[in-house]
Amino acid sequence: MKKRINLQYMILTTVAIIATAVMFTAVFYNIIKNETLTDLSNYTDVLVSSDAWGIVSSPENVDDKNITANYCGEIRITLVNDKGVALLDTEVDAYSMENHKERPEIMQAFKEGKGKAIRKSKTVQKDALYYAVLLDNGCVLRASKEVSSMTSLLISSLPVTGALCVVLFMVCSAFSHFLTKSIVEPIEFLARNMDAPESVKVYKELVPFVTTIRRQHEDIMKNANMRQEFTANVSHELKTPLTSISGYSELIENGMATGEDITRFAGEIHKSSKRLLTLINDIIRISELDATSVDESFEKVNLYDVAKSCVEMLSLNAEKNNINVSVTGEDVYVSANAQMMEELIYNLCDNAIRYNNDGGKVEVIVKHYEKDGKEGSMVQVSDNGIGISKENQERIFERFYRVDKSRSKSTGGTGLGLAIVKHIIAKHPDAHIELESEEGKGTTIRVIFW
Numbered sequence: 456m457k458k459r460i461n462l463q464y465m466i467l468t469t470v471a472i473i474a475t476a477v478m479f480t481a482v483f484y485n486i487i488k489n490e491t492l493t494d495l496s497n498y499t500d501v502l503v504s505s506d507a508w509g510i511v512s513s514p515e516n517v518d519d520k521n522i523t524a525n526y527c528g529e530i531r532i533t534l535v536n537d538k539g540v541a542l543l544d545t546e547v548d549a550y551s552m553e554n555h556k557e558r559p560e561i562m563q564a565f566k567e568g569k570g571k572a573i574r575k576s577k578t579v580q581k582d583a584l585y586y587a588v589l590l591d592n593g594c595v596l597r598a599s600k601e602v603s604s605m606t607s608l609l610i611s612s613l614p615v616t617g618a619l620c621v622v623l624f625m626v627c628s629a630f631s632h633f634l635t636k637s638i639v640e641p642i643e644f645l646a647r648n649m650d651a652p653e654s655v656k657v658y659k660e661l662v663p664f665v666t667t668i669r670r671q672h673e674d675i676m677k678n679a680n681m682r683q684e685f686t687a688n689v690s691h692e693l694k695t696p697l698t699s700i701s702g703y704s705e706l707i708e709n710g711m712a713t714g715e716d717i718t719r720f721a722g723e724i725h726k727s728s729k730r731l732l733t734l735i736n737d738i739i740r741i742s743e744l745d746a747t748s749v750d751e752s753f754e755k756v757n758l759y760d761v762a763k764s765c766v767e768m769l770s771l772n773a774e775k776n777n778i779n780v781s782v783t784g785e786d787v788y789v790s791a792n793a794q795m796m797e798e799l800i801y802n803l804c805d806n807a808i809r810y811n812n813d814g815g816k817v818e819v820i821v822k823h824y825e826k827d828g829k830e831g832s833m834v835q836v837s838d839n840g841i842g843i844s845k846e847n848q849e850r851i852f853e854r855f856y857r858v859d860k861s862r863s864k865s866t867g868g869t870g871l872g873l874a875i876v877k878h879i880i881a882k883h884p885d886a887h888i889e890l891e892s893e894e895g896k897g898t899t900i901r902v903i904f905w
């Protein structure tokens with residue numbers, strides 16, 4: 456990154472220096488050209504209006520280099536008649552010159568009285584500037600001078616421009632190095648101090664970037680901690696039934712269990728392996744819900760039908776615990792994942808039965824719902840069981856959190872049921888969950904779809 460910024464600065468500097476040199480040469484060349492043309496025009500006017508023209512143009516003096524040098528200096532004078540034939544020239548033999556009628560400055564002078572033109576000289580490094588005036592006698596008097604061409608100006612200024620370029624390049628490279636460092640340094644510092652990003656002072660343009668990075672970093676750390684905790688919990692939860700299976704089977708293997716003990720131990724092994732299976736199923740399910748970011752398939756689901764089927768599945772459990780379960784309400788359709796809806800209602804009803812008192816009651820209500828003029832659908836599972844204290848209400852949706860561990864385990868709980876419910880709600884953007892509970896009185900959990 457540093458290298459790239461540096462390189463870009465350097466390229467920019469080089470281009471800027473070259474462009475400036477070319478531009479200055481062009482401006483300079485333009486000034487020279489205009490000044491020369493003005494000189495030529497003044498000079499021609501003076502020649503025409505004074506006797507000097509007579510001296511220079513008299514046939515006997517044209518060939519006299521001293522006279523022409525005195526009057527003309529570096530300026531070349533040509534006289535062309537109305538047919539374009541050169542009558543005299545201060546530099547070459549007029550008779551050897553080709554017809555000048557088509558020369559732009561001559562044509563313009565015949566037409567407008569005055570004419571000018573610039574042409575490349577035969578020697579590439581020079582440009583010839585021409586200024587022509589129409590005389591009273593119908594001839595055209597042309598003055599011309601050669602000036603350095605732009606290429607030659609550029610070439611001649613090359614040593615100075617080159618030296619300037621080197622100096623500027625060095626200054627700019629030092630400056631770009633310093634600038635790059637000042638841009639990149641806070642970012643590098645932030646990268647090195649990711650664990651304490653609050654302490655990093657950055658310039659204001661970087662604040663949104665740092666805020667996002669900070670938030671992402673916190674999320675990553677939180678997720679990492681959660682995963683670590685989850686793995687530790689999973690290992691611990693799996694260890695208990697496995698230890699029991701291993702212990703009982705070892706006793707049987709060693710012949711230390713006889714008669715009735717064998718049956719009892721086999722029963723314990725069976726119970727522990729069932730528990731292991733439930734646990735593994737729940738772990739797999741929560742990992743699946745964790746992994747998939749977008750819901751697979753949403754369809755029209757009748758929550759009333761789902762509730763009835765869940766209660767049906769749990770009827771044996773309810774009977775065993777002497778719990779009366781009822782489902783009331785109406786057909787309510789929501790757009791949801793059918794399997795997830797079944798898991799959600801099943802988990803809520805299962806808890807309402809398991810954390811109830813002997814002879815208790817569970818009421819499932821499915822109906823349309825309205826609040827503040829907003830219409831929705833609702834599934835409500837209420838029980839008059841043991842209830843949940845205020846401080847525990849905030850935590851029961853955490854993975855493996857149980858208020859009463861032994862009760863949960865003895866009733867076949869894994870501590871993952873409500874965590875799965877929370878995940879399912881999160882996967883349905885229109886749904887939210889509400890919990891009302893009082894210790895010793897009972898619990899009501901409501902899922903509302905807007």
Ligand code: ADP
Nearest residue numbers: 806807810851857858863868869870871872873
């Ligand atoms: P578990 O498998 O232990 O039931 P859950 O995640 O389903 O795990 O529930 C977490 C804890 O919340 C339970 O252990 C229990 O203490 C409490 N809980 C859940 N539902 C109820 C309820 N209806 N009444 C009382 N306590 C409940």
